[in-house]
Amino acid sequence: MATVRLWTDDDVAQDPAVKAVFDDIRRVRKSDFINNFWRALANDAATLKRTWESLKAIMGGEGALDPLTRELIYIAVSAANGCSYCIHSHTAAAKQKGMTEAQHMHLLAIVGMASETNNLVTAMQVPVDPEFLVGA
Amino acid sequence: MATVRLWTDDDVAQDPAVKAVFDDIRRVRKSDFINNFWRALANDAATLKRTWESLKAIMGGEGALDPLTRELIYIAVSAANGCSYCIHSHTAAAKQKGMTEAQHMHLLAIVGMASETNNLVTAMQVPVDPEFLVGA
Amino acid sequence: MATVRLWTDDDVAQDPAVKAVFDDIRRVRKSDFINNFWRALANDAATLKRTWESLKAIMGGEGALDPLTRELIYIAVSAANGCSYCIHSHTAAAKQKGMTEAQHMHLLAIVGMASETNNLVTAMQVPVDPEFLVGA
Amino acid sequence: MATVRLWTDDDVAQDPAVKAVFDDIRRVRKSDFINNFWRALANDAATLKRTWESLKAIMGGEGALDPLTRELIYIAVSAANGCSYCIHSHTAAAKQKGMTEAQHMHLLAIVGMASETNNLVTAMQVPVDPEFLVGA
Amino acid sequence: MATVRLWTDDDVAQDPAVKAVFDDIRRVRKSDFINNFWRALANDAATLKRTWESLKAIMGGEGALDPLTRELIYIAVSAANGCSYCIHSHTAAAKQKGMTEAQHMHLLAIVGMASETNNLVTAMQVPVDPEFLVGA
Amino acid sequence: MATVRLWTDDDVAQDPAVKAVFDDIRRVRKSDFINNFWRALANDAATLKRTWESLKAIMGGEGALDPLTRELIYIAVSAANGCSYCIHSHTAAAKQKGMTEAQHMHLLAIVGMASETNNLVTAMQVPVDPEFLVGA
Missing domain, CATH: 1.20.1290.10 (AhpD-like)
Structure with missing residues (x-):
């Protein structure tokens, strides 16, 4: 069991900063599914955004x-x-x-x-x- | 400094089991250079041979x-x-x-x-x- | 599942050395609850006592x-x-x-x-x- | 010895993207000294910038x-x-x-x-x- | 849950290379029980054989x-x-x-x-x- | 280079609590040599004493x-x-x-x-x- 709360979609809907990241994850991945890692990070909108932006660049962007x-x-x-x-x-x-x-x-x-x-x-x-x- | 002796080529020349592995490393790598890892493992001919055979198969052989x-x-x-x-x-x-x-x-x-x-x-x-x- | 036995309070009651530590944990923490870590360490009264004394000093005592x-x-x-x-x-x-x-x-x-x-x-x-x- | 090149200030001067980060490090830290970690990361301007921005936010910004x-x-x-x-x-x-x-x-x-x-x-x-x- | 398939004895029976290792494990250990580690490694007959041979030599053979x-x-x-x-x-x-x-x-x-x-x-x-x- | 001061014997002579532990190490080990680990721990007399007592019991005392x-x-x-x-x-x-x-x-x-x-x-x-x- 997590030591932090896992945000449901209803929780996310209440927080524009978190919602913007979740929307981008869904857009980039072309899937509605959001895994628990992001639902845990949602407790900290700044770390959520930073981590997603980094992951998107390193794992998903152009690269060698x-x-x-x-x-x-x-x-x-x-x-x-x-x-x-x-x-x-x-x-x-x-x-x-x-x-x-x-x-x-x-x-x-x-x-x-x-x-x-x-x-x-x-x-x-x-x-x-x-x-x-x-x-x- | 290593906690085991690093075998020189002279040491290796005295031990046929170790020499056989060193010869094979040189043959496979097409180079006379043998790095310290193998000179340390030479203290245990069985582990030396086993490790080299595994490495040769996993890193050097056919594979996906x-x-x-x-x-x-x-x-x-x-x-x-x-x-x-x-x-x-x-x-x-x-x-x-x-x-x-x-x-x-x-x-x-x-x-x-x-x-x-x-x-x-x-x-x-x-x-x-x-x-x-x-x-x- | 633990690789050692978790001592129940009945087990603890049979062993004065273990009981003395459990009593002290309850006294210091002002709570009857003893978590599984101590119930596992109870298999070794010396390590139990040593670990509790160290933890009490480092985490609970005076300090910088x-x-x-x-x-x-x-x-x-x-x-x-x-x-x-x-x-x-x-x-x-x-x-x-x-x-x-x-x-x-x-x-x-x-x-x-x-x-x-x-x-x-x-x-x-x-x-x-x-x-x-x-x-x- | 590092497995990557450590950039000197002369190297940095040739690369505007790296220079911008080094300038910001000096500005924020109020010191001319730049430690080797950043001189190593300079080999990858994107990772350099991302890491510095993250560190600045987490270690230097407002926070709990x-x-x-x-x-x-x-x-x-x-x-x-x-x-x-x-x-x-x-x-x-x-x-x-x-x-x-x-x-x-x-x-x-x-x-x-x-x-x-x-x-x-x-x-x-x-x-x-x-x-x-x-x-x- | 494993990230690889755990081979049943029926699966093993289909693959002579895997079966040979499983037979040897049973022979050496004098037991019919084969634990999940080997059932997972069975997905790669070469690694299965290499790992078993190494373990047999290091943990089971003559030694200091x-x-x-x-x-x-x-x-x-x-x-x-x-x-x-x-x-x-x-x-x-x-x-x-x-x-x-x-x-x-x-x-x-x-x-x-x-x-x-x-x-x-x-x-x-x-x-x-x-x-x-x-x-x- | 250590991040803490390594105590010389002259430093130790100034601090009775540290000196008592160093004396016991020398007595138990039947040797005048004290290695750097203890000279580093000397910066914290309580941790020095606790660590030495634990090590003496676990590594040097009676045991299974x-x-x-x-x-x-x-x-x-x-x-x-x-x-x-x-x-x-x-x-x-x-x-x-x-x-x-x-x-x-x-x-x-x-x-x-x-x-x-x-x-x-x-x-x-x-x-x-x-x-x-x-x-x-």
Whole structure:
């Protein structure tokens, strides 16, 4: 259960600043469905707007990475950070953007492998090779 | 400074099991350079071999994701796990596989954004929408 | 479901060392309610006593930070560490100590922002400015 | 060493979008000093501007929490996330905003205590008490 | 709910590569029960086989550490990484290998204590003593 | 560089409460060497005393786990939490308590393996098997 109130559409209708963001989410996503993350953030109209604008720019706008790759990275970070909600929502988003089951399983294998070597390296305190520092 | 010994090429020459893995790394990577991670893992020939075989399969073999995308995911996980060495080594690997500066900066923006929303969601304990559970 | 037994008041009544701590919790908090954390720790009377004494000193005793600020910091750490139980219990405690909804939402915005910049900094491996090292 | 280039003031002078943000940082902070975080983010003018605008609003603007409390929370999250750079920069910021040594040490005690109970709770998988779910 | 399909024994029967691993798990563990982790990994026969072979070697084979100590370490890492499933499954495995309640509670005390000092050290950015670097 | 002052023996000599703890550390450890962690904690005599008393009881006193096993668990948690200082200091302590190189490498293999499966499980959101919940 959330530690903050999840705003219903009726709640949203009472607050123009929140409503403007919800309207934009529906417009951009071409869907009436608004997931709980935004209904929780609605308790703070400024953070709601800021977060949506950032997400729209980074995940939805023009960019050097294609939309599916962006979602794969989002899932990877969410898994490493242990955010159950985010894993669910971004796995759903990735599937919607065309992630195949084979891509999903390859992503998971990399996430597991990276976590293993991350912890091995940390536990052994391996010093960075000078070769990796050139030209950064 | 590492908590384990970093094997020199002379050390490696004394141990056939370790040497076989080092030879394979050099063959696959078409380079004489062996980075410190493997020189640290050399203290345990079984883990060295297992880790190299896994990495070769997941990062280098056939797969549903292209080589650059794999490295981007690896960097993302390493950043979320706070592994300085791994960030350096896989950023170098990604550049070698063609990562542009624009792609790098886009990756970083996603890593930052995901960590922000991961923590917002966790701090608010947002329940997973039933819509995200369909068909998993 | 817990991996250890949650002690009921009947269980506690059988063990004087555990009972002494539970009595003190009830006395200090002026409430009969004992939450599950302590019922789980009751399996180890020494850790139970040590943890309660530490918590009482750090969160409840005299100190340089006021009681509400302490709870805000506790929530922030619990969110960053991904402890669902702790987020719930300390959000409840913070509300009891007067946390307003506006303060709660401001706290969440900082937690999200800090996690974003933490990960950006880590992913870019930004070196500490000498200016930050002066006089530490 | 950073995995991205740290922009000098000469670099900044060549890029109006980056320069506008640096000018604003100097104006708001009433100081010529710009720390490395911004010099690293300068590689991506959009993320630079977005991050600065967010930080300015959350850490510097009007809000329900006072400026010092905000910095204490920022340090706590940065410690839990293991961001060395951020711990240094925000400890410096907190001192500038009046953090006493006693407040600093109290903060550290809470950060340590919270991490201990976070991990105890997680290791025991303690279920959330229904009492903590009321009225959220 | 999982983000991937959990394979039933009927599903497994259709796929010889997956079936071979499941058969080996049953043979080694001398039990018909296969837990959900393997049923999830079954979506990727290569990762399934690789993970099982690694686990069999590290947790079940000959080695410098006894089987119970291995499980205690596994629980400790799983707690620090916040993996609820892994805490449950490895606590069950440790009990099966003879972990007493007193050992379990001692383990938990260490996990809590280590997390506390880990975060204190990180928050204070304590430099490593030269004495700890000798002879590594 | 630390964010707090590291107390020299001359500083300690001025403060009886701190001196009493330092004297006890030297007495218990039968060594004049005091590592930086305690010199940093000296800034807060209450936290110094509390932390030392806890560590002495958990790591040094009677208990269900032998001294070396305790250190192995401490290293594992410190690696998962990414505490470089703690990995160094507890690897040194473990060696002093008889950890062989083979035990060290086995420990590292488990730490890596656990982190891999922890993240795989989390990324797949595998539900806990009812079998693991029996009798907890």
